[in-house]
Amino acid sequence: xxxxxxxxxxxxxxxxxxxxxxxxxxxxxxxxxxxxxxxxxxxxxxxxxxxxxxxxxxxxxxxxxxxxxxxxxxxxxxxxxxxxxxxxxxxxxxxxxxxxxxxxxxxxxxxxxxxxxxxxxxxxxxxxxxxxxxxxxxxxxxxxxxxxxxxxxxxxxxxxxxxxxxxxxxxxxxxxxxxxxxxxxxxxxxxxxxxxxxxxxxxxxxxxxxxxxxxxxxxxxxxxxxxxxxxxxxxxxxxxxxxxxxxxxxxxxxxxxxxxxxxxxxxxxxxxxxxxxxxxxxxxxxx
Numbered sequence: 001x002x003x004x005x006x007x008x009x010x011x012x013x014x015x016x017x018x019x020x021x022x023x024x025x026x027x028x029x030x031x032x033x034x035x036x037x038x039x040x041x042x043x044x045x046x047x048x049x050x051x052x053x054x055x056x057x058x059x060x061x062x063x064x065x066x067x068x069x070x071x072x073x074x075x076x077x078x079x080x081x082x083x084x085x086x087x088x089x090x091x092x093x094x095x096x097x098x099x100x101x102x103x104x105x106x107x108x109x110x111x112x113x114x115x116x117x118x119x120x121x122x123x124x125x126x127x128x129x130x131x132x133x134x135x136x137x138x139x140x141x142x143x144x145x146x147x148x149x150x151x152x153x154x155x156x157x158x159x160x161x162x163x164x165x166x167x168x169x170x171x172x173x174x175x176x177x178x179x180x181x182x183x184x185x186x187x188x189x190x191x192x193x194x195x196x197x198x199x200x201x202x203x204x205x206x207x208x209x210x211x212x213x214x215x216x217x218x219x220x221x222x223x224x225x226x227x228x229x230x231x232x233x234x235x236x237x238x239x240x241x242x243x244x245x246x247x248x249x250x251x252x253x254x255x256x257x258x259x260x261x262x263x264x265x266x267x268x269x270x271x272x273x274x275x276x277x278x279x280x281x282x283x284x285x286x287x
Contacts, residue, residue, distance in 0.1 A: 001028045002074050003054035003150075005061050007046040009037045013064045013194075026072030030055060033064075043166045044158035051153050059153055061146040065194040069117065073189045077147050080186060087152045087181020088174060090141025091189050092116050092128075095223035096230075097139040097175065098237040099215065100258075101207035103199065104140045104171060106240030107233050111223060113138060113185040117192035125192075132187035139220040141183060143170030144193055152177060162213055167206035175214050199244045204254075207241075231265075238262045 004021060008014040014033050021031060032050045036043075047061050058081050070076070080089050094104045095111045105112060114130040156176040163169045174183050211218065224230050242262060245255050 001056040002030075002058045002060055002077065003051075003056040004029060004031045005047060005050040005054065005059060006031065006033045006064050007036050007043050007050075008033050008064045009040075010064060011035075017062075017064050017066065020067050024068040024071055025074035027074035027078060028056075029074060042160060042164045044160040044163050044169050047158045047169075048160065051150065051157075054150060057150050059148055059150050061143070063144050063193070066144060067192040067194070069190040069192055070188060076186065076188050080184060081147065081149050083182075085182050086184050087148060087156075087177040088141060088183045089147040089186050089189075090138065090174075090183070091145045091186060091191055093138040093141035093174070093183070093185055095135060095138055095221070096233055097171065097214075097218060097220045098234045099211060099218040100234065100238045100241055100261075101204070101211040102237040102241035103197075103207070103244070104142065106237045108236060110134075111233065113187070115187040115190055116144070117190070119192075119194050119196060121196050135223050136185040136187075137222045138174070138183045138185050139178065139222050140171045140174035141185070143173075145189070145191060146170060146173065147186075148177065152181060155180070162209050163206060165202060165206070167203045168210045172210055172213070175217065175220060178220065179217070199248060201248045201250055204241075204245060204248055204250055235262070235265050238265060 002025065006014060006017065018031055021029065032053060034046045034050055036046055051059055058078055060077070077089060080086055092114045094107060095113065096107055097104060098107065109130060112130050113132065113134065113136070114128045115132050117125065117127045119125050156173065158169055159172050163172055177183060219234065224233065238258065239262060242258055245258065
């Protein structure tokens with residue numbers, strides 16, 4: 001039995017998802033939809049308050065803009081959660097979270113785990129299948145789908161203090177649960193995600209808070225071949241963070257701080273300057 005929790009700002013999407021769940025889940029369930037449109041609260045607050053109300057022992061926190069494409073996915077989830085060593089299940093994530101405030105996907109592809117149909121900003125749709133036969137033990141999972149037992153959530157509530165809005169709650173939740181339980185990738189639950197992510201200045205600020213909060217355990221590593229590879233992973237993640245900073249047009253001081261770290265880490269500034277952005281090149285001029 002599963003309690004499904006949805007933070008909603010679109011009545012039509014929420015209703016469509018309700019109908020979709022009813023025909024695909026394959027086990028007894030309840031759906032708790034929180035209307036977050038008129039008096040919006042942060043997603044951590046919404047998820048925590050709804051989880052308290054949940055009547056079943058298994059919880060799913062899911063975005064409303066998804067369609068479940070796997071039949072009887074509830075059985076798959078419940079089978080995984082019977083293992084008391086497993087704390088959190090996702091359908092997209094990474095085996096490594098670096099020390100830098102980059103997104104979970106900002107690392108070499110071989111350390112990613114994905115099976116998801118993704119709609120993109122240019123209206124394209126792609127079925128992303130990445131390393132589904134690799135190790136299923138992850139460092140972090142994406143918040144589009146989070147499955148856990150209620151007892152695990154009760155030990156690691158979503159952090160409403162540090163993540164009061166809608167960013168990085170999933171990475172934080174993953175890292176917290178990962179201190180005691182296994183975080184698992186489940187390739188047999190296929191969803192279609194109808195929107196794409198965005199990375200604003202608020203997201204960047206939130207990600208910096210996340211890195212500071214977990215600095216004692218980062219990088220968190222579930223798979224890596226050697227020290228040299230880890231160095232490459234960390235450098236690539238910082239490079240991807242710099243690109244997001246450029247797109248968001250963060251302050252000069254913040255950009256310079258992380259560009260200097262990248263320079264010291266990689267011993268080369270060439271890659272940073274090569275990014276196809278005049279804005280980045282202007283910032284590099286001030287170094």
